Amino acid sequence: MLTCWVYRQKISESLDAGHALPRTLPNHLQSCRSCRDFYEAGLQINELLASGAGRERVSSPPFLQGKILTALNDSREGPHPGRIRLAWAATAFAVAAVLVGAWFLWHQPPLQPQPQPVVRSGQNPGQAAEWFAAAARLPSEDTLLEWGQKLDQPLETELKSVLHDARKALASLAQNFLPDELSPLP
Numbered sequence: 581m582l583t584c585w586v587y588r589q590k591i592s593e594s595l596d597a598g599h600a601l602p603r604t605l606p607n608h609l610q611s612c613r614s615c616r617d618f619y620e621a622g623l624q625i626n627e628l629l630a631s632g633a634g635r636e637r638v639s640s641p642p643f644l645q646g647k648i649l650t651a652l653n654d655s656r657e658g659p660h661p662g663r664i665r666l667a668w669a670a671t672a673f674a675v676a677a678v679l680v681g682a683w684f685l686w687h688q689p690p691l692q693p694q695p696q697p698v699v700r701s702g703q704n705p706g707q708a709a710e711w712f713a714a715a716a717r718l719p720s721e722d723t724l725l726e727w728g729q730k731l732d733q734p735l736e737t738e739l740k741s742v743l744h745d746a747r748k749a750l751a752s753l754a755q756n757f758l759p760d761e762l763s764p765l766p
C-alpha cells in the first residue's frame with residue numbers, strides 16, 4: 581500500500597533521528613501489522629547498534645585529552661607564547677640597532693668646513709681646470725697641509741697677493757676678450 585510506504589519513511593526518519601513518532605503513526609501501527617513489525621524491527625536494530633557501540637568504544641591514549649585541552653586553551657588565549665617571545669626578541673633587536681646607530685652618529689666628529697683654495701684669477705685656463713678637478717676630488721693630506729699654510733700667511737701678504745692677482749686677471753681678461761684697439765694695455 582502507498583500509505584504504508586509513506587508511514588515507513590516517517591518511521592525510519594524518526595528512528596534515525598531518535599525522535600518520537602508523528603501523532604498519526606500510532607493509529608496506523610495499531611491497525612497495520614506489517615508496519616508495526618517494521619517499526620519493532622527498527623527499534624531492535626537501534627538498540628543493538630547502541631549496545632554494540634558501547635562495546636566497540638576504544639579508550640583514547642591518556643596524553644591525548646591533555647594535549648587537545650592545551651591546544652584549545654592556547655587558541656583561546658591568543659598567539660602561542662613562543663611566537664610572543666620571538667616578536668619581543670625582534671623588537672628588542674630593532675631597538676638595540678637604532679640605539680647603536682644613534683650612538684655612532686652622536687659620537688662622530690662634527691664635519692669641519694673644508695678650507696677652499698683661493699682662486700687665483702690670473703691662473704691660465706689649464707691651471708683653473710686643474711683646480712676645479714682637484715676641488716671635485718677629496719683633498720689629499722698634502723693639499724690640506726698646503727691650504728693650511730696658505731691660510732696662515734699674514735693678512736697683508738694675502739691682500740697684496742689678491743690685488744696682484746686681480747690686476748693680472750683684469751689684464752688677462754682684457755687680453756683675451758677685448759679687441760686690440762680697446763685694450764688698455766700695450
Ligand SMILES: [Zn+2]
Pocket residue numbers: 583584587608612613614615616
Ligand atoms: Zn502499514
